[in-house]
Amino acid sequence: QKEVEQNSGPLSVPEGAIASLNCTYSDRGSQSFFWYRQYSGKSPELIMFIYSNGDKEDGRFTAQLNKASQYVSLLIRDSQPSDSATYLCAVNIGGGGNKLTFGTGTQLKVEL
Amino acid sequence: DAGVIQSPRHEVTEMGQEVTLRCKPISGHDYLFWYRQTMMRGLELLIYFNNNVPIDDSGMPEDRFSAKMPNASFSTLKIQPSEPRDSAVYFCAIAPRTDTQYFGPGTRLTVL
Numbered sequence: 001q002k003e004v005e006q007n008s009g010p011l012s013v014p015e016g017a018i019a020s021l022n023c024t025y026s027d028r029g030s031q032s033f034f035w036y037r038q039y040s041g042k043s044p045e046l047i048m049f050i051y052s053n054g055d056k057e058d059g060r061f062t063a064q065l066n067k068a069s070q071y072v073s074l075l076i077r078d079s080q081p082s083d084s085a086t087y088l089c090a091v092n093i094g095g096g097g098n099k100l101t102f103g104t105g106t107q108l109k110v111e112l
Numbered sequence: 113d114a115g116v117i118q119s120p121r122h123e124v125t126e127m128g129q130e131v132t133l134r135c136k137p138i139s140g141h142d143y144l145f146w147y148r149q150t151m152m153r154g155l156e157l158l159i160y161f162n163n164n165v166p167i168d169d170s171g172m173p174e175d176r177f178s179a180k181m182p183n184a185s186f187s188t189l190k191i192q193p194s195e196p197r198d199s200a201v202y203f204c205a206i207a208p209r210t211d212t213q214y215f216g217p218g219t220r221l222t223v224l
Contacts, residue, residue: 032211043203043215044155088155090213098143098211099168104154 003027004091006103014111019076021106023089026070033065033072034090034100044088048074079110115139116216118204124222130192133219135204136185143207146179146189149218150200161187194223 005024013019021035032051036044050056050063050072062075072091076083086105093101117136125131137144145160159169161181169179176195181187191198199222205213 034212036215043218046212046214049212092211098162098207098213099157099160100211100213101157102155 002103003093003101004089004103006087006089006106008104009107010109011106012109012111013079015079015081017079019079019083019108019110021074021076021087021089021108022071023073023091023103024071025089025091025093025101027091027093028067028070030067030070030091030093032092033063035061035063035072035074036088036090036102038086038088038105040085047087076108079108081110081112084108084110115141115214116204116206118202118216118219120219121217122220122222124224125194126224127195128193129223130190131194131198131221131223133189133191133202133204133221135187135189135216137187137204137206139206141184141206141208143213144181144187145205145207145213146187147203147205147215148200149203155203158189191221194221196223199223 034049035047038044048063050065056063060077064073086107088105089103090100115138119134146158149155158171159179164181179189201218203218204216207213
């Protein structure tokens, strides 16, 4: 079992819809969780981080964390074509230090 | 790309040659990370430093890879000798005291 798992996609949603991206992790001791967006040919860009169970909202983005079920999700409301990218989930699986383990990413396509 | 300069941005070399990738953090940080990204394996952590000291190099694939951080403003990743399977995008990332990481623009390495 991979430490951080994501569906590779592509996930296709129509413009204006809600895109839901999911990530599961294996280490129950994980403390912090991150979502990065990566456009083709570019570097990963931090979108959000979440530490506590529940929801965290920032503009059109909402991160949701459920430690009991070991999943973290990212919702994108009012999806735009410019949201089309690969979304990487990253987890600090503990053990000391600031080491993040990344999932392989989910490709999102927002269609007109 | 905020806070990190990487050079070169593109490197094409022949198998057996030495390759040196450079990273210059602009802003303050406590941690510096080197990653490699390929389509097959995704984003992999190679090594990371805390206050210029290597903390975890378990991701370095072979003895052909080495990394140094002589001061807080400069780090290098060296591959000697290079092989075609080393072809990838190499990212440098920095983090302040928290575990939030910010990526540089990357170096695309092609080994022929």
